[in-house]
Amino acid sequence: MSQVNNVYSPMPDDAAIIFAALGDNTRLNLLARLRDGQSHAIVELTDGTGLTRQAISKHLHVLENAGLVLSEKSGRESRYLFDAGGFQKAQAYLDVASAQWDAALLRLKDFIEET
Amino acid sequence: MSQVNNVYSPMPDDAAIIFAALGDNTRLNLLARLRDGQSHAIVELTDGTGLTRQAISKHLHVLENAGLVLSEKSGRESRYLFDAGGFQKAQAYLDVASAQWDAALLRLKDFIEET
DNA sequence: AACTTAAGCAACCTTTCGGTTGCATTTATT
DNA sequence: AATAAATGCAACCGAAAGGTTGCTTAAGTT
Numbered sequence: 001m002s003q004v005n006n007v008y009s010p011m012p013d014d015a016a017i018i019f020a021a022l023g024d025n026t027r028l029n030l031l032a033r034l035r036d037g038q039s040h041a042i043v044e045l046t047d048g049t050g051l052t053r054q055a056i057s058k059h060l061h062v063l064e065n066a067g068l069v070l071s072e073k074s075g076r077e078s079r080y081l082f083d084a085g086g087f088q089k090a091q092a093y094l095d096v097a098s099a100q101w102d103a104a105l106l107r108l109k110d111f112i113e114e115t
Numbered sequence: 116m117s118q119v120n121n122v123y124s125p126m127p128d129d130a131a132i133i134f135a136a137l138g139d140n141t142r143l144n145l146l147a148r149l150r151d152g153q154s155h156a157i158v159e160l161t162d163g164t165g166l167t168r169q170a171i172s173k174h175l176h177v178l179e180n181a182g183l184v185l186s187e188k189s190g191r192e193s194r195y196l197f198d199a200g201g202f203q204k205a206q207a208y209l210d211v212a213s214a215q216w217d218a219a220l221l222r223l224k225d226f227i228e229e230t
Numbered sequence: 231a232a233c234t235t236a237a238g239c240a241a242c243c244t245t246t247c248g249g250t251t252g253c254a255t256t257t258a259t260t
Numbered sequence: 261a262a263t264a265a266a267t268g269c270a271a272c273c274g275a276a277a278g279g280t281t282g283c284t285t286a287a288g289t290t
Contacts, residue, residue: 013140015137015143016137016138016139016140016143017138018138019134019135019137019138019143020134020135020138020139021138022130022131022134022138023131023132023133023134023135023136023137023138024131024135024247024248025128025131026248028130028131028134031212032212032215035212035215035216035219036219037216037219037220037222037223038223041266041267042266042267043265043266043267051248051249051250052249052250052251053266053267054249054250054251054267054268054269055248055249055250057267057268058247058248058249059248062247075256075257075258075266076256076257076258076265076266076267077257077265077266077267078266078267078268082216084213084216087209087212087213087216090209091206091209091210091213094202094205094206094209095206097146097147097150097202098199098202098206100147100150101150101152101197101199101202104150104151104152105152107152108152108153139277139278141278156236156237157236157237158235158236158237166278166279166280167279167280167281168236168237169237169238169239169279169280169281170278170279170280172237172238173277173278173279174278177277190236190286190287190288191235191236191237191286191287191288192235192236192237192287193236193237193238
């Protein structure tokens with residue numbers, strides 16, 4: 001079984017996973033911090049959240065699974081970095097959806113004017 | 116207490132609610148069907164999903180709450196339509212995030228070249 | 231008036247989610 | 261060698277999510 005999976009037509013499954021990962025404020029805040037382009041250790045990302053390290057660790061795994069962050073081990077710490085890939089897929093999905101909507105509106109408009 | 120809420124800086128809370136609503140395949144499929152620009156009754160949207168009418172009804176409420184669809188009563192049926200508002204907010208959020216990321220990369224690049 | 235269709239409401243069930251605590255492990259530090 | 265720091269893993273918990281069934285109500289049909 002093969003699958004087409006180019007950037008112009010994101011797989012719905014992927015999209016749902018990415019959007020679900022974005023659908024939580026704690027995770028959106030983590031992403032915002034990671035957008036500085038540098039890698040951060042878990043303790044560091046935990047700081048100021050009011051949550052435990054394990055909670056943050058779980059959130060980071062969710063983000064990683066969605067392709068929104070990358071992780072790398074460095075000595076005793078695992079550091080996380082922003083991954084633009086997930087974002088681009090989300091944007092692509094919304095763009096395609098918008099385009100479909102616009103096209104439908106246009107068809108509707110033409111149909112009405114046809115009278 | 117007042118709040119700024121323009122399209123250039125979407126409120127994170129809103130964003131999380133919208134993304135969470137998009138983070139489910141059943142709902143993405145419903146949205147895809149609603150992108151034809153026309154209104155659909157619940158029974159109609161239920162058809163072909165393999166789920167019950169009530170399940171679909173709940174999903175539609177989630178979408179409505181996120182500003183992704185609108186509903187209107189017409190006789191004994193309530194009909195749902197696509198609402199571009201939620202989509203635009205989601206797109207705006209991702210755009211701002213991307214821009215921040217790009218800016219951070221640029222700063223990093225400049226910093227390195229400064230050597 | 232009788233019947234059918236479209237929905238809403240509410241209770242209930244199971245699974246997932248967001249979070250915590252406790253303990254073991256690995257990698258610095260002193 | 262002994263201690264401290266950063267994690268990972270696993271069990272556990274309460275709340276929310278996704279779904280179902282049953283019953284009521286409102287609006288069309290015949």
